[in-house]
Amino acid sequence: MSGSVIQEKVAKLLSRQNGKPVLRPIKPLALKNEVASRKLKKGEATCVTEMSLLLACWKQNNFNNSVCSKEVSVFYTCVEKAQNKAKEKQGTQGRLLPKEANTLLKRFPNLSSEI
Amino acid sequence: MAASVRHLLKPWTPSLCFARWSRYNPYYLDPDPSKDTLETMKRKQVEKYHRSPAAKRLEIECNPYTIFQQALENCKPIIGLASVQKGGKSYQVPVPLTDNRRRFLAMKWLITECRDNKHRRTHMYEKLSQELLAAFANEGNVVKRKHDLHKMAEANRAYAHYRWW
Numbered sequence: 001m002s003g004s005v006i007q008e009k010v011a012k013l014l015s016r017q018n019g020k021p022v023l024r025p026i027k028p029l030a031l032k033n034e035v036a037s038r039k040l041k042k043g044e045a046t047c048v049t050e051m052s053l054l055l056a057c058w059k060q061n062n063f064n065n066s067v068c069s070k071e072v073s074v075f076y077t078c079v080e081k082a083q084n085k086a087k088e089k090q091g092t093q094g095r096l097l098p099k100e101a102n103t104l105l106k107r108f109p110n111l112s113s114e115i
Numbered sequence: 116m117a118a119s120v121r122h123l124l125k126p127w128t129p130s131l132c133f134a135r136w137s138r139y140n141p142y143y144l145d146p147d148p149s150k151d152t153l154e155t156m157k158r159k160q161v162e163k164y165h166r167s168p169a170a171k172r173l174e175i176e177c178n179p180y181t182i183f184q185q186a187l188e189n190c191k192p193i194i195g196l197a198s199v200q201k202g203g204k205s206y207q208v209p210v211p212l213t214d215n216r217r218r219f220l221a222m223k224w225l226i227t228e229c230r231d232n233k234h235r236r237t238h239m240y241e242k243l244s245q246e247l248l249a250a251f252a253n254e255g256n257v258v259k260r261k262h263d264l265h266k267m268a269e270a271n272r273a274y275a276h277y278r279w280w
Contacts, residue, residue: 042279043279043280044276044279045275045276045277045278045279045280046278046280047211048275048276051194051209051211051272051275052272052275054193054194055194055209055268055269055272058265058269059269063262063265063266065189065193072193075193075211079211083213086280
């Protein structure tokens, strides 16, 4: 298996037998059972047009909700759609989310020492 | 009776009723504000109903549950304000709120308003019933507070693009 080939190479790099060791690691040369979390992508503000319509309607009618009920319902539908879109978009790009990867790794970790 | 024995009177399903607890003298049991608010609301509405002429009687709503639901609807804000930091300064940005958040704000406003701004010798259930009836008619301090929030959102509409969600 290729695992032992890599271990031998690493052992050669760390050994002092052929002059000074090439690597002087401070942390163990092994992968952690954790994945770094992804940086949140900054989107734009959603539903700004509907909100501005609603605010204009309010200004004209002295903040009366019964008169502006149509704008209110349109705003609500827009907000719901935006929420659904945001929920869908998160995890379906083909890759695992960092949170999901971490839970899986916690359950099935790479064993670094014998138990 | 102990400080809150009232919770023992409520069985785990609403249709059950413990016969044992009905044998206690009601003088020693603490009052149930949720039942009392609905009762006072209904009494006030029925009094109004009987006092009004026949033409207006159909419009007066007597069911306390519908009054409560409608009053809560009237107190819910539609847009809230969120504090967003941009370029070192924090701005109040108008933001759509989730349903849970809106319900929570409406209830919190009702309770705080009843606690703080009413005469100290009235019971909580009386204060709540007054506030709920006022909110049902779109008057009162809670609805005013909701309108103030909307006005602030309207004043800050220029910052709406500072949102990134």
